[in-house]
Amino acid sequence: MISELDYVKSGFRHISNILSLQLRQSREEIYNQLTEFFSEDTNMVFNRLFDKLSVSYTEDDILKLVDAYRSHMPEIKFYEDVLPVLDTLKQKNIKTGIITDGYAITQRNKLQVLQADEYFDHIIVTDELGRSYWKPNPLAFELMKEQLNVEFDEMMYVGDNPAKDFYIAARYPVKTVRIIRNSGVYTNTAYLHDVKEFYKVKSLYDIRV
Template sequence: MIRAVVFDLDDTLISEKKYIKSGYQYISKILSDRYDKDAHELYKLLFKLFNVSSQNVFNRILDKMEISYTKNDIMEMVEEYRGHLPDIEFFDDVLPCLKELKKKNIKIGVITDGYANAQRQKLKAIKATDYFDEIIVTDELGREYWKPHPKAFEMMKEKLNVEFNEMIYVGDNPEKDFYISSIYPIKTIRVYREGVYSNKSYLDNIRENHSIHRLSELILEEQIRY
């Protein structure tokens, strides 16, 4: 019997690409004010650079603008990006799913990787504490406890007062979201989104127990009972 469903955040509950767009719009405004450039053109350039490579985008845009900078300048931009309150929302299938799970008296939680300040701002933007019983940001435990480390799952088990075999973990990233099932008897479900992480390889070829394309499939009676 399933008593708890725990979700990943990025590209499971919210769009990581929308978050990136929000951050780039924020940074574009800062650069526009600082260097008297057109914010919309800067935003387009940032995204063009990102689509070529997600690495060192802020360095590369300053290079394109022929502006000299220091490592501290880049770190300040990174902190501005991570610290901004993003313009994001849940995918449209999330709230109906959470509502149905609550109706079934199933506890719900979030385990998310990523830099703590950025993840907390995302969670604040979607008012996550209004919907979830427990939320664990793994970066607050230490970088070494990001998934696939089991510590957050062990903590979630205690916080929700359930057994591992009463938990489902729903995620999207093959590289780290499903490996937990090789450590503990947690059922895993992959939700297929057009996300940033969908092309990753499975860690040690540990695959999800089930896959879905919309969270509405999760609330079917047979999914909750297996």
């Protein structure tokens, strides 16, 4: 629905504002360094920033930044094809839902900014069920089936992460669609147990219902 890279950049802007006051460095310099580190390796970005700047830090310092990143109110928007396709589905009386992983506060902030409640019939944040119920656990799909009052073979799930989004098809007859966008971050991710999608598209406009 959104560019994950846009979310990352939004988070780094937020962290840059915080650190510019603490370190007396310009926001732009900190932001540019964070995005450069992230492009090289997504791990331990804040640690590497402090190391680069020769700033001493504790584990608690890093955890506070991670918490600020996850809980910030992001500057994001839907991909341009999302709302038109949702409108078409609504006109056809096709119900829609969201199943999303990730920390609850992070996902809820995204959903609030996007005003997703106005566009979808039901939303499930798997973290609110418990970390063990993140995808590929099937519980969220089972709950969505009941909430939308449909059968599994009437459901279609659109995702982008091969590590968890398409494995549901090994459990239930849910049609799965992998969307591959230019800004996607899971292009080279391996499939879980080699369970692949039924269809592959580059845009939501390519899906025919």
